[in-house]
Amino acid sequence: MEAKNIKVAGFGGQGVMMFGQILAYSATKDEINGLWFPSYGPETRGGTANCSVIVSDKQINSPVFKNADHLVAFNAPSLEKFKDHVAKNGLILYNSSLIEDEFSQDGSTVVGVPINDIATELGNDKVANMVMMGAYLELTHLFSDETIEAIIKKFLGERKAHLLDVNKKAIQSGKDFVKKLGVKYA
Amino acid sequence: MAKVLMKGNEAIALAAIKGGVDAFYGYPITPQNEVPEYLSKHLLANGKVFLQAESEVSAINMVYGAAGAGKRVMTSSSSPGIALKQEGISYITAAELPCLIVSVMRGGPGLGSIQPSQGDYYQATRGGGNGDYHLIVFAPESIQETIDTIKESFDIADYYRNPVMVLVDGLIGQMMESVDFDRPKKERFVPEKDWATNGTKNHPGRRNIANSLYLDPAELEQHNIKLHQKYEVIKKNETKFELIDFDNPEYVIVAYGTMARICRSAIEMLKNEGIEVGMIRPITLFPYPEKAFEQIPENVKGILTCELSMGQMLDDVLIANNGKHKVGFFGRAGGMLPDPEEIVGAIKNFNERVVK
Secondary structure, three states: OOOEEEEEEEEOOOOHHHHHHHHHHHHHHOOOEEEEEEOOOHHHOOOEEEEEEEEEOOOOOOOOOOOEEEEEEOOHHHHHHHHHHEEEEEEEEEEOOOOOOOOOOOOOEEEEEOHHHHHHHOOOHHHHHHHHHHHHHHHHOOOOHHHHHHHHHHHHOOOOHHHHHHHHHHHHHHHHHHHHHOOOOO | OOOEEEEHHHHHHHHHHHOOOOEEEEOOOOOOOHHHHHHHHHHHHOOOEEEEOOOHHHHHHHHHHHHHOOOOEEEEEOHHHHHHOHHHHHHHHHOOOOOEEEEEEEOOOOOOOOOEOOOOHHHHHOOOOOOOOOOEEEOOOOHHHHHHHHHHHHHHHHHHOOOEEEEEEHHHHHOEEEEOOOOOOOOOOOOOOOOOOOOOOOOOOOOOOOOOOOOOHHHHHHHHHHHHHHHHHHHHHHOOEEEEOOOOOOEEEEOOHHHHHHHHHHHHHHHHOOOOEEEEEEOEEEOOOHHHHHHOOOOOOEEEEEEOOOOOHHHHHHHHHOOOOOEEEEEOOOOOOOOHHHHHHHHHOHHHHEOO
16 A cells, blocks of 8 residues: 555544544554654644644655645635645545535545534534544545444443444444445545 | 554653663653653552652652662653753763663753754753763654664663663654564663662672762863763764665765654655665764764765754764765754655755755
């Protein structure tokens, strides 16, 4: 697998950091290399939060990249901030619940998913990031359902184990949404 | 064991436990707080010592005391915190006591920022403490290399009776990578600590004293000479570096830590454009790998030093180069990280970067 540079961005509290970490944990579980780093510091308080993820079956060199192969934008400011830093033939996945104007960009595959609306339908607003995860995996096929489920189980721990089902449903809903759109990326 | 994904700071803490740390003394500061956080949980649970001191000055002097008693001791901090520890570091070095100091660099000077930086190269290699002394300074480029280094660091410190500093930037502290904790460690001879100030049971009639005061100048000079000879042995035995893509380079980059990794990607990009660039990656900053520079081919167009500072290691590059090749400099500071494309640009416009 070619190294993938992934930028995940949104408001603090949207599960952006967790989204990125799940990818890095999944890479490690699949015995390839994962790297995750947060933009840490004062700008994460109340403002936008973002993290960078690299997954690769080779040694990962620079932790810093100029252009992302995949941009996952959970809100409008994040899309605005990072849309010009997407590699050629890259993927832009955005939250169309919060970004109402349809977005497109030359040279990129762009998919909007109404993750908050879908999560509300599922009865739990907090799984919106897992709806995004489902859409992302359906487009990129980076990790299997088994791998992702094992990592989510770890995140939930014993105390929140009962939430596994709704998380799995959220991932499936994200996948179904993309399937229905008929968009293919990888 | 399979690889695990772990944050750099937590990996530093776990590697120290694997290296046999008996006691940690520190004071909180971003971006290294996960080191004491992790150790506070895991050291106490295993009957070891974890102590959050009232200040950095206090913490380093606790390290001095516990190291004197023959224990494996560490502290960790970040730039302004390491600055506060300098007095104690000088004393520990003078008293020839082993310990591990982890420095997770952030932007400076002063309180600076909490973002990654390499602005403390001088602090680590020249020291802010007084007198003729050196730390053995390692500058790993990844979390894996940080783990391997820290696991070995107590053996090195014990062997030379000298503090070891592991110098990383805030990015290595804050990021997560897939790492393996069970890579084999180099076997080293670790001498008995018959100098430890832990009572006279093993040597009745002889008291051990940890001391840095020599009022007789002739005696202090002998002590200085002895320390100097030790540093010469360290230079001979412990100098560590990596040569990357050194077959037939047009240019040579010199970079350490996170900057070296950014440069690795830049070198690949340049190779795709037909520009061959090699890299000297110092792994020890003291001793500095001057020998590596002897391997630079005669016909290179220049050496580009890349740092997350305004140019500190640059001094050592100029010394090692000794006027032989053109030397250029590329740096970002204050917590700003360049992307590989910026390094590509700096190589392409090397002549604009030459240090006069």
